[in-house]
Amino acid sequence: MEPPRETVYRIKNVSCSKCALSIEKGLEKLPFVECASIDPIQQQMRITSSTAIDPDLLKKIESTVHGINSQAILESDKPDEEGHSAADRAKRKAIIIITASIVLLIGGVVVGGRTPLGIGLILLGFLVSGTEIILDALKNVLRGNLFEENFLMSLGSVGAIAIGEYPEGATVMILYRLGELLQNSTLDHSRRSITSLMELKPESAELLRDGQVVTVDPAAVAVGDLILVKPGQRIPLDGTVTEGASELDTSALTGESLPRSVHPGSEVLAGSINRGGLLTLRVTRLVGESAVSRILELVQNASSRKTETERFITRFSRVYTPAVVLLAVLIMILPPLISGSGQWAQWFHRGLVFLVISCPCALVISIPLGFFAGIGSASRNGILIKGSQYLEALNKVHTVAFDKTGTLTEGAFTLHQILPADGFTEAQLLEAAAYAESNSTHPIAKSILKAYGKPIELERIGAISELPGKGVCAEIDGHEILIGNARLISDDSVVLSKQRDAGSWTYLKIDGQFAGSMLIADRIKKDSAQAIADLKKLGIKVIALISGDRSQTAEEVGRTLGIDRVYSELLPDHKVDVVEELLSQKPANSTLVYVGDGINDAPVLARSDVGVAMGKFGSDAAIEAADVVIISDEPSRLPIMIHIARRTDQIVRQNIVFSIGFKVLMMLLGTMGYVTMWIAVFADVGVMLLAVINSLRVLGAPRTAR
Secondary structure: OOOOEEEEEEEEOOOOHHHHHHHHHHHOOOOOEEEEEEEOOOOEEEEEEOOOOOHHHHHHHHHHHHHHOOOOEEOOOOOOOOOOOHHHHHHHHHHHHHHHHHHHHHHHHHHHOOOHHHHHHHHHHHHHHHHHHHHHHHHHHHOOOOOOHHHHHHHHHHHHHHOOOHHHHHHHHHHHHHHHHHHHHHHHHHHHHHOHHHHHOOOOEEEEEOOEEEEEOHHHOOOOOEEEEOOOOEOOOOEEEEEOOEEEEOHHHHOOOOOEEEOOOOEEOOOOEEOOOOEEEEEOOOHHHOHHHHHHHHHHHHOOOOOHHHHHHHHHHHHHHHHHHHHHHHHHHHHHHHHOOOOHHHHHHHHHHHHHHOOOHHHHHHHHHHHHHHHHHHHHOOEEEOOHHHHHHHHHEEEEEEOOOOOOEEEEEEEEEEEEOOOOOHHHHHHHHHHHOOOOOOHHHHHHHHHHOOOOOHHHEEEEEEEOOOEEEEEEOOEEEEEEOHHHHOOOHHHHHHOOOOOEEEEEEEOOEEEEEEEEEEEEOOOHHHHHHHHHHOOOOEEEEEOOOOHHHHHHHHHHHOOOEEEOOOOHHHHHHHHHHHHHHOOOOOEEEEEEOOHHHHHHHHHOOEEEEEOOOOOHHHHHHOOEEEOOOOOOHHHHHHHHHHHHHHHHHHHHHHHHHHHHHHHHHHHOOOOOHHHHHHHHHHHHHHHHHHHHHHHHOOOOOO
């Protein structure tokens, strides 16, 4: 038995989740389809099938989709001889239908809306604009899907025709068609705005092969290959600069507006734009593993995970639509029955107006679009959110816990301070230490050699031997150099009082005499303090540091940055215990965010409500376990992310209140006879367009937290 296969198609002109649900149910009745899922915002249709989908099965899928929604378009539809896609043809067809219908309606009204010729022209305009919609509604009724948009509009317009309101019935269909066209155009523009970062993916790479430059697909480049990036080109793969110096525009990846200087040895990310000189890069990651590929994959899949608000709106619309249909029927029947006035036509008309107004499209379109726009805004700021439910969770942050090394600090040892003893200079200590550590690969040794920055003259070095548990003994220019930890100079206890600073102290003796000490420490990132300050401005109640480092170092970092709680000397499982404790202390309807970058952070990232990984140098395990990835490794992106989440939530709530409130008002006015049928359609389309435009305001979220 073959394993299930998933195939992804592009599907257009499916505007909302209710429309998508009708198609999903129809597709799942096909014998070879196990599951069908449509994302209207991303215009994606995923089909899990029991067998590979060949051209014949694809025709059955297309036939089913078109049978349920004649306006739906699969990307598999081929361009015509003039090169126009199916979407272009559908748009052109809609414009022709709307134009013809308007001409016929105006002609009918001009010659006399109550004359046989006038009525004939109006009805012809009605049929031109409404035939497809009425047929779709009838097909869905036969499939048991009664309460959907086409049905509501068909019922309203046919009802108006039935009671002799010919111009109004035709106008309903024309405005509905026009609204569909505007809706699809607006959503297409929204998608283009949100997914503009898809242009990050370069189409080719300039590969250096046997002294020649060959243009190839980035997928054909292997790790270790050399590629050339010319000024103005986008970097196709992650790599290290081997030759050249330049300024890179990384704004599309990290949200950083200032250019970044690179030179031999600098790490560069795919998707950055070379704004300066010619660069030669040695590729460090395959195209599928690059930062830009991770961005595209995360953004493309993000909207498939629903938030609680989206699930609520879906459940709400399932109850809401049958309820308003029932209310419309009661409006048609009860008032004339109770009053005995016999005004059946008047109340029937009001019930139809009520039905047209009640369509819930503004809600079911704008809510997921709002969250998708939030994810797009975060992506433009170098923050990748793996699902809209995590964006919603970030709106309720109570506690933020940070790992230290590589998250708040740079994760690389540097020489911070040299304290020479009497009779010695800083230059003497640094030179002696560099020569003594010249053969070592220890991070502390590397930091000393980097600080020294001069070539090592090997002829000056004699014997070098290790002192187990203490350090190294080296002969340099005939002098004995001892370098190591505190046990190396246990008899010079006066110096140990200087160990108040966070970091690792290294001590030196030259020819048996104490020569001084050096402070080797992990440097705090330049934006860490700002990140903590911004989090406090946002009202985050608890900020904690959870580190495996020794208590003295962790406490110093916590004190420097103004962190509330510091937990130190923790193994990975102990970190989970601390997070469990913090989770138990926060309010029920709030979230805990953990920020880390290492393999040892993966369990904590998975356990927290929202796990945030540093993506530039973070481990693959941490990035996989996290719900959010910060591409630039900057802690200051976290407050921006929370600000975007809060702005998104605010706009989504505005759409909910506005859409429901306006519809309730219009339904009341319609019941009282103050709203005509065509105004009802115009109001319905207007609410939807305003809600969609309001959702796009999320994209304008500033790049600073406030």
